[in-house]
Amino acid sequence: MQSxxxxxxxxxxxxxxxxxxxxxxxxARMRILEALVFLTALAAAYAAIxxxxxxxxxxxxxxxxxxxxxxxxxxxxxALLGFLIPLVxxxxxxxxxxxxxxxxxxxxxxxxxxxxxxxxxxxxxxxxLSLTIGLCSLWLLVIGLGLLLLGLxxxxxxxxxxxxFLVATIAYGGVWLALALLFSVLFRAPATAALAxxxxxxxSSLFWSFLTDIIAALVAxxxxxxxGPRLAYLNAQQLIDRLSPNTLYAETALALLQPxxxxxxxxxxxxxQGAVLGAPLPVTQSFVLIWPQLTGLIAATIVIFAIAYVLFxxxxxRA
Amino acid sequence: MADPIIRAEALTKRYGSNLAVDHxxxxxxxxxxxxxxxxxxxGKTTTILMLLGLTEPxxxxxxxxxxxxxxxxxxxxxxVGYLPDQIGFYExxxxxxxxxxxxxxxxxxxxEIDERFNAALERVGLGHVGHARVTTYSQGMRQRxxxxxxxxxxxxxxxxxxxxxxxxxxxxHEFLDMIRRLKADGTAVLLxxxxxxxxxxxxxxxxxxxxxxLALTGTxxxxxxxxxxxxxxxxxxxxxxxxxxxxxxxxGVVRVQPLGGDRYRVDCRRDLRADLARHLARSVxxxxxxxxxPSLNEVYARYFEEAGDAVY
Numbered sequence: 039m040q041s042x043x044x045x046x047x048x049x050x051x052x053x054x055x056x057x058x059x060x061x062x063x064x065x066a067r068m069r070i071l072e073a074l075v076f077l078t079a080l081a082a083a084y085a086a087i088x089x090x091x092x093x094x095x096x097x098x099x100x101x102x103x104x105x106x107x108x109x110x111x112x113x114x115x116x117a118l119l120g121f122l123i124p125l126v127x128x129x130x131x132x133x134x135x136x137x138x139x140x141x142x143x144x145x146x147x148x149x150x151x152x153x154x155x156x157x158x159x160x161x162x163x164x165x166x167l168s169l170t171i172g173l174c175s176l177w178l179l180v181i182g183l184g185l186l187l188l189g190l191x192x193x194x195x196x197x198x199x200x201x202x203f204l205v206a207t208i209a210y211g212g213v214w215l216a217l218a219l220l221f222s223v224l225f226r227a228p229a230t231a232a233l234a235x236x237x238x239x240x241x242s243s244l245f246w247s248f249l250t251d252i253i254a255a256l257v258a259x260x261x262x263x264x265x266g267p268r269l270a271y272l273n274a275q276q277l278i279d280r281l282s283p284n285t286l287y288a289e290t291a292l293a294l295l296q297p298x299x300x301x302x303x304x305x306x307x308x309x310x311q312g313a314v315l316g317a318p319l320p321v322t323q324s325f326v327l328i329w330p331q332l333t334g335l336i337a338a339t340i341v342i343f344a345i346a347y348v349l350f351x352x353x354x355x356r357a
Numbered sequence: 358m359a360d361p362i363i364r365a366e367a368l369t370k371r372y373g374s375n376l377a378v379d380h381x382x383x384x385x386x387x388x389x390x391x392x393x394x395x396x397x398x399x400g401k402t403t404t405i406l407m408l409l410g411l412t413e414p415x416x417x418x419x420x421x422x423x424x425x426x427x428x429x430x431x432x433x434x435x436x437v438g439y440l441p442d443q444i445g446f447y448e449x450x451x452x453x454x455x456x457x458x459x460x461x462x463x464x465x466x467x468x469e470i471d472e473r474f475n476a477a478l479e480r481v482g483l484g485h486v487g488h489a490r491v492t493t494y495s496q497g498m499r500q501r502x503x504x505x506x507x508x509x510x511x512x513x514x515x516x517x518x519x520x521x522x523x524x525x526x527x528x529x530h531e532f533l534d535m536i537r538r539l540k541a542d543g544t545a546v547l548l549x550x551x552x553x554x555x556x557x558x559x560x561x562x563x564x565x566x567x568x569x570x571l572a573l574t575g576t577x578x579x580x581x582x583x584x585x586x587x588x589x590x591x592x593x594x595x596x597x598x599x600x601x602x603x604x605x606x607x608x609g610v611v612r613v614q615p616l617g618g619d620r621y622r623v624d625c626r627r628d629l630r631a632d633l634a635r636h637l638a639r640s641v642x643x644x645x646x647x648x649x650x651p652s653l654n655e656v657y658a659r660y661f662e663e664a665g666d667a668v669y
């Protein structure tokens with residue numbers, strides 16, 4: 039039976055966002071995760087600063103090195119973020135919908151004059167807002183730490199690159215947030231939803247490169263030809279690799295935080311003619327370079343959210 | 358009946374091959390309390406969800422407070438208060454914050470929330486614990502809080518799904534009084550319950566569901582008339598072993614049921630008090646004949662005894 043609904047689908051959206059954000063920011067779960075992220079990321083940044091101070095005159099992009107430089111035993115700040123952000127995002131939304139079912143609050147909330155659209159989008163946006171608040175605080179802390187310990191302000195170009203990196207990190211978190219939300223719609227038990235999301239994260243972060251090599255070899259033939267690496271294999275490998283949000287995020291971070299990066303795929307010798315190797319790319323060119331990766335992350339978020347939305351619309355509300 | 362506040366016309370819901378609600382028709386007037394009865398899986402909750410706009414009907418239509426729940430679910434929800442069975446709240450929040458959240462979703466301003474919150478909580482007897490976290494509440498207190506949420510909305514229709522399941526007898530009594538006060542406010546109440554005595558004590562009419570169909574609807578007396586036969590019920594008190602046979606021999610008597618001691622419940626097609634007195638007084642020691650209200654429990658039991666396909 040088809041009928042046009044009247045009234046805005048976003049009625050009550052602001053109320054849902056406000057309540058959910060307050061819940062996130064005051065929850066013990068979020069505080070533990072924030073403490074974990076802040077401690078590890080700040081430790082990595084501090085270790086990088088100590089290393090940078092020894093070589094302070096060698097790079098015009100000191101603040102960017104703050105984020106990219108690894109100092110044993112700690113990995114680089116961006117590597118830690120790439121690892122921990124999915125964890126935070128999953129923790130924020132793995133029980134977003136099934137939690138309402140289990141608490142038996144869903145029918146109470148949906149009996150109020152709001153559509154399901156507002157509830158689901160509100161929960162997603164609240165998660166994204168909480169993640170953004172946490173990341174912005176971390177971003178400002180790292181800059182503050184850099185100012186204090188390096189004694190130098192970041193340049194405009196560095197600020198723009200770091201800002202772009204912040205946006206990319208939020209988009210990356212958005213993908214995992216949407217995925218955990220999807221699992222919270224699919225599975226009635228929050229533990230199952232969390233496990234499914236963490237499993238996807240593990241596959242994506244640990245096993246994807248192995249899988250990529252195997253699938254690329256199956257699709258495009260062996261990696262090495264008579265004259266060296268085969269372009270067909272490299273292209274297939276890159277295409278499959280980029281299905282993982284981790285790859286898209288890593289490429290974005292690389293291009294933005296290492297200005298010398300001129301390409302994010304196989305480069306032919308003929309393409310290098312006239313290029314000044316090692317020279318930094320202007321910030322606008324770096325943004326052009328990461329544009330497909332950034333839009334890919336945002337598109338993945340939208341697609342995953344849309345699937346969760348369709349599934350949620352079809353569910354029976356009896357709890 | 359004046360313009361009904363709820364009207365269902367051939368309302369139907371199908372899940373795959375399962376017909377959950379099958380062409381249900383009924384009207385409910387403003388200020389009327391109607392009990393929805395039936396075994397589990399008979400279509401009661403699905404009907405309620407369709408009236409609330411929480412699930413789409415497969416066929417037919419409904420109008421609630423002048424709006425179609427399918428086309429105008431937001432308008433319907435603004436006018437309907439819903440208390441689901443086994444109501445849940447956000448445990449980490451206070452009663453006030455829980456109610457303020459749903460009130461904001463319902464479009465109430467901060468001032469309206471402040472005004473209505475205390476009044477609603479006082480009315481359900483929770484005024485002293487309004488700022489406590491819900492996690493400290495007993496199940497009975499949660500049910501009351503759910504009713505307070507309904508009251509805050511000042512609805513035209515209140516839908517209460519098994520509201521007294523978790524309540525002790527005293528709380529149940531108080532809760533039924535609160536439902537009566539809703540009626541006094543002019544609110545139509547749809548009460549779904551398995552507690553037939555409670556339904557009988559508070560409802561103006563009853564709708565009996567069976568296998569997705571609306572099997573019976575009317576006052577308890579009307580239902581008794583149709584199910585028990587006649588609808589005139591008397592308690593006869595007489596001493597003697599032949600009393601049941603003598604009563605059953607009176608033309609117009611449908612059923613004789615021993616109540617214990619010398620008392621018998623007699624279902625008749627018409628007022629047979631004079632005939633019963635004449636027949637019994639001749640041969641046994643007749644103490645009295647009393648009016649007895651037909652019991653909804655009896656109506657329900659007899660209906661499903663005869664229907665023979667109830668799922669308990």
